[in-house]
Amino acid sequence: MPKAKYEQIYHILKDKIESGEYPAQALLPGEHTLIAELDCSRGTLRRAVSELVREGYVQTMQGKGVRNIFEPARQATFTLGTIETFAESAARNHWTGRSEVLLFDELEADEALAARTGFAPGTPLYYVRRLHYLNDRPLIMNHSYFRQDVACGLTRAIAEGSIYRYLENELHIAIINSKRVVTVEKITPLDQQYLDMGDCNCLAVVSSQTYNGDGVMFEYTQSRHHPNFFRFQDNAVRRQGSRAEADDAARGA
Amino acid sequence: MPKAKYEQIYHILKDKIESGEYPAQALLPGEHTLIAELDCSRGTLRRAVSELVREGYVQTMQGKGVRNIFEPARQATFTLGTIETFAESAARNHWTGRSEVLLFDELEADEALAARTGFAPGTPLYYVRRLHYLNDRPLIMNHSYFRQDVACGLTRAIAEGSIYRYLENELHIAIINSKRVVTVEKITPLDQQYLDMGDCNCLAVVSSQTYNGDGVMFEYTQSRHHPNFFRFQDNAVRRQGSRAEADDAARGA
DNA sequence: GCCGATTTGTCCGTATGTATC
DNA sequence: CGATACATACGGACAAATCGG
Numbered sequence: 423m424p425k426a427k428y429e430q431i432y433h434i435l436k437d438k439i440e441s442g443e444y445p446a447q448a449l450l451p452g453e454h455t456l457i458a459e460l461d462c463s464r465g466t467l468r469r470a471v472s473e474l475v476r477e478g479y480v481q482t483m484q485g486k487g488v489r490n491i492f493e494p495a496r497q498a499t500f501t502l503g504t505i506e507t508f509a510e511s512a513a514r515n516h517w518t519g520r521s522e523v524l525l526f527d528e529l530e531a532d533e534a535l536a537a538r539t540g541f542a543p544g545t546p547l548y549y550v551r552r553l554h555y556l557n558d559r560p561l562i563m564n565h566s567y568f569r570q571d572v573a574c575g576l577t578r579a580i581a582e583g584s585i586y587r588y589l590e591n592e593l594h595i596a597i598i599n600s601k602r603v604v605t606v607e608k609i610t611p612l613d614q615q616y617l618d619m620g621d622c623n624c625l626a627v628v629s630s631q632t633y634n635g636d637g638v639m640f641e642y643t644q645s646r647h648h649p650n651f652f653r654f655q656d657n658a659v660r661r662q663g664s665r666a667e668a669d670d671a672a673r674g675a
Numbered sequence: 676m677p678k679a680k681y682e683q684i685y686h687i688l689k690d691k692i693e694s695g696e697y698p699a700q701a702l703l704p705g706e707h708t709l710i711a712e713l714d715c716s717r718g719t720l721r722r723a724v725s726e727l728v729r730e731g732y733v734q735t736m737q738g739k740g741v742r743n744i745f746e747p748a749r750q751a752t753f754t755l756g757t758i759e760t761f762a763e764s765a766a767r768n769h770w771t772g773r774s775e776v777l778l779f780d781e782l783e784a785d786e787a788l789a790a791r792t793g794f795a796p797g798t799p800l801y802y803v804r805r806l807h808y809l810n811d812r813p814l815i816m817n818h819s820y821f822r823q824d825v826a827c828g829l830t831r832a833i834a835e836g837s838i839y840r841y842l843e844n845e846l847h848i849a850i851i852n853s854k855r856v857v858t859v860e861k862i863t864p865l866d867q868q869y870l871d872m873g874d875c876n877c878l879a880v881v882s883s884q885t886y887n888g889d890g891v892m893f894e895y896t897q898s899r900h901h902p903n904f905f906r907f908q909d910n911a912v913r914r915q916g917s918r919a920e921a922d923d924a925a926r927g928a
Numbered sequence: 929g930c931c932g933a934t935t936t937g938t939c940c941g942t943a944t945g946t947a948t949c
Numbered sequence: 950c951g952a953t954a955c956a957t958a959c960g961g962a963c964a965a966a967t968c969g970g
Contacts, residue, residue, distance in 0.1 A: 426956085427957075428957075447890045447891075448803050452934080452936090464962065466957080466959070467956060468937090478854045478955095481851045481888075483746075484935075485935055485937095485965075486888070486936080486965045487934095488968060491892075493793065496793065596736075597735050597910060598734045599728075599744075600910070601731045601910050603909070604907035604908075606859055606878070623875065623877065624859065624876065624902055627878075630911075635739070637734065638700075639744075649858045649859035649877055653860065654857035654858075654907065655854075655855070656857070657853070657855070658883075660850055706955070716938070718939070719938085719939060719940080734957090737954070738949075739948060740948095741954095903958070
């Protein structure tokens with residue numbers, strides 16, 4: 423249970439929407455009503471609502487109200503606003519997942535690697551290559567690079583378990599944010615060798631750069647997903663002052 | 676120029692960050708300093724900063740400050756937080772784009788189409804199939820369905836131009852938000868026939884449901900992109916109370 | 929077409945909590 | 950411990966959009 427009041431109110435509203443307490447396509451009670459019901463300030467309520475807007479649960483319209491546009495069949499089954507990950511897919515489908523460390527190494531970033539990852543050339547790194555199984559099918563391969571001066575003491579044994587638990591609980595590294603890019607790439611011989619690709623010759627690639635509390639990008643991971651086990655959800659909200667031309671562009675038209 | 680003050684301040688800070696006025700990896704001036712400089716309230720400044728956090732320009736840390744984590748090479752070339760679209764790709768690479776309407780039709784949603792799009796079975800729809808060229812290479816195919824009772828009067832001639840300009844300027848429809856899902860799919864014979872796929876047998880698919888001001892989902896579009904011309908950027912921000920386990924999950928570990 | 933009631937959007941000032949150093 | 954910085958919460962005021970009479 424989150425302690426921040428706006429998070430509590432966000433969850434209360436979200437639950438009411440998901441449970442059907444507010445009729446679909448209808449307007450929610452007005453702000454002052456909700457403020458009285460939930461016993462909070464206007465700013466707190468508005469912060470909770472804005473999060474629901476971002477997630478595509480409601481839409482707000484000045485002068486009209488807040489409309490419930492939640493769709494159970496399409497939204498209830500998975501988390502909004504993030505890439506559906508290995509663990510989430512597994513949990514949602516009641517599947518069993520396991521991981522395997524294929525390679526653990528120490529190396530220095532050469533020019534090519536530096537350009538791809540964003541590390542400075544010559545940076546000492548750990549390299550971890552991991553394979554993730556879903557129901558015993560190898561479907562995701564991760565290539566991770568960690569700065570040795572931040573993730574110091576990382577070993578293959580740790581990588582067999584949870585690297586992030588080690589970084590946070592043992593080294594007390596604060597993980598702040600992670601920049602990610604999703605692309606689609608042709609498979610490589612390495613993908614071919616390890617992943618159960620069937621007759622697909624492309625896969626979904628998530629490249630992420632992770633930062634600690636000192637602003638240091640200490641991790642670069644490239645996660646290569648079988649197409650059938652990749653899904654990304656998003657909700658684009660229209661900006662107040664935009665025009666039709668901008669919308670055409672924003673939709674690829 | 677946006678009229679809202681928090682948007683102005685957001686752009687001022689963004690420009691200063693992009694132009695290198697604030698040193699990379701360093702902390703920005705404290706809130707009270709910026710408030711004095713920019714002549715605004717604390718809430719207004721914080722709203723601007725929170726947007727920069729969402730876009731991966733800065734990271735905030737309670738008790739420490741706001742750190743600049745902008746990376747010119749990786750962020751300056753394209754817009755953050757959205758799918759890089761046809762028009763954006765074209766503009767960024769100084770390429771020429773054109774579109775072609777392959778098919779314009781009126782139909783009713785059958786069970787299969789209803790399940791895929793989210794329209795109720797039996798809903799009268801317009802169907803528009805469009806092909807987008809980049810430098811004379813056909814790279815994106817769009818399948819769009821519009822509710823006839825909302826987008827009434829849509830014709831093939833309008834679709835040859837800008838559908839959204841018609842919806843907004845002629846019909847005065849308010850476009851509020853758009854739920855999108857990104858997946859990777861095998862190519863179909865239709866893709867094969869029209870798109871310049873080379874030896875790729877998969878493509879990036881963006882499915883979007885667009886809502887108007889009455890909360891009506893009036894458009895469903897499936898946009899099928901050549902892998903080489905698709906890119907999605909995102910920034911995952913850590914929630915205050917989360918743990919290592921959650922992070923592992925959020926990163927697919 | 930105008931006017932007033934309602935509703936959301938923006939902005940401000942202030943007080944208090946909490947993490948860091 | 951105190952000083953500093955960000956995080957949360959509140960209440961008030963006005964602006965802007967919508968809708969009905």
